[in-house]
Amino acid sequence: MTALPIDAATRLLVIAPHPDDEIIACGGLLQAVAQAGGRARVLFATDGDNNPWPQRVSERRLRLDAGARKRWGTLRRAEAAAALDALRCDGLDGMHIGWPDGELTTLLAPPRSVEAIDTLTDVMADFAPTMVMVPAFGDYHPDHSALALLATLALRRFPGVRSGSFHIHVPPSGAGQEWSLVLDTQALERKRDGLRCYGSQLHFGKQRLLKFARAHESFDIGTGVPGTIAAGDRWRWRIALPGWMAKLGARHLHILALDGSGTLLDQRLPLSDPRLKAKRRNGALEIDMQPLLSGAHQVFAKVEHGVESFAYDITLWTATEPG
Ligand SMILES: [Zn+2]
Numbered sequence: 580m581t582a583l584p585i586d587a588a589t590r591l592l593v594i595a596p597h598p599d600d601e602i603i604a605c606g607g608l609l610q611a612v613a614q615a616g617g618r619a620r621v622l623f624a625t626d627g628d629n630n631p632w633p634q635r636v637s638e639r640r641l642r643l644d645a646g647a648r649k650r651w652g653t654l655r656r657a658e659a660a661a662a663l664d665a666l667r668c669d670g671l672d673g674m675h676i677g678w679p680d681g682e683l684t685t686l687l688a689p690p691r692s693v694e695a696i697d698t699l700t701d702v703m704a705d706f707a708p709t710m711v712m713v714p715a716f717g718d719y720h721p722d723h724s725a726l727a728l729l730a731t732l733a734l735r736r737f738p739g740v741r742s743g744s745f746h747i748h749v750p751p752s753g754a755g756q757e758w759s760l761v762l763d764t765q766a767l768e769r770k771r772d773g774l775r776c777y778g779s780q781l782h783f784g785k786q787r788l789l790k791f792a793r794a795h796e797s798f799d800i801g802t803g804v805p806g807t808i809a810a811g812d813r814w815r816w817r818i819a820l821p822g823w824m825a826k827l828g829a830r831h832l833h834i835l836a837l838d839g840s841g842t843l844l845d846q847r848l849p850l851s852d853p854r855l856k857a858k859r860r861n862g863a864l865e866i867d868m869q870p871l872l873s874g875a876h877q878v879f880a881k882v883e884h885g886v887e888s889f890a891y892d893i894t895l896w897t898a899t900e901p902g
Pocket residue numbers: 596597600720723747
């Protein structure tokens with residue numbers, strides 16, 4: 580555990596997939612930066628507008644059309660502004676880019692990936708952060724892991740900027756080094772005030788959201804995205820896949836290959852595809868395939884299910900094993 584390097588020169592950019600992630604993960608950190616005399620900005624990637632069940636309960640209607648989704652997005656932007664105000668920080672602001680909630684994985688496919696990385700690059704160039712906090716690559720929410728990748732690719736254009744990652748739908752990896760921050764009573768109370776501004780998320784129980792207001796915030800140092808493999812290496816994955824997950828409907832392998840400028844390949848292959856040479860062994864799916872690309876690159880895969888309405892992934896993005 581290392582204390583966070585914060586001082587008056589700090590310019591912190593928090594990249595939040597959905598409104599409320601910024602308070603849950605960084606509610607204390609944002610206050611600490613302001614207290615040190617630094618500046619902070621929260622980039623809300625989506626408006627959190629694709630959030631049908633709380634909206635149905637709140638508006639007492641079952642059918643939600645495009646207008647309903649827009650209305651919910653407007654409400655959640657207003658909640659986000661109120662939540663940042665509730666932290667009572669000087670030098671803190673928020674901005675929205677309105678990416679598709681629940682569908683950030685679609686931005687990884689070229690040519691949208693190039694556009695998405697350019698957008699994040701513009702935000703960073705404009706704010707000139709010294710530190711960027713991104714969602715964890717190893718998060719089971721696909722919006723979080725997709726945004727982690729896009730932000731990592733944008734960050735490569737800013738080599739001097741420190742980066743860290745926050746875990747929301749998965750505990751900290753414990754694999755690398757961590758920054759940690761303990762909130763005092765006032766900071767914790769303001770963090771709770773921020774969460775209470777998300778009234779749209781409180782319908783299924785206030786306590787559920789408020790229990791995210793932990794007094795201890797920790798961040799993995801770096802974005803956690805593994806490095807590049809050499810040209811010609813085979814693509815080998817060992818992906819933990821217990822039987823119940825397989826029964827849940829493991830359908831295909833989603834393969835993603837990247838270089839510094841964006842996505843090179845975004846492809847889904849059925850698990851039965853003979854090119855994968857997929858074998859189940861000891862609760863894992865083992866894959867050993869001929870690379871679909873030449874040249875050095877990073878390549879990741881995850882097993883996806885066929886259940887569209889199921890928000891979480893059944894496996895994480897896994898990097899190929901070198902050699
Ligand atoms: Zn989120």
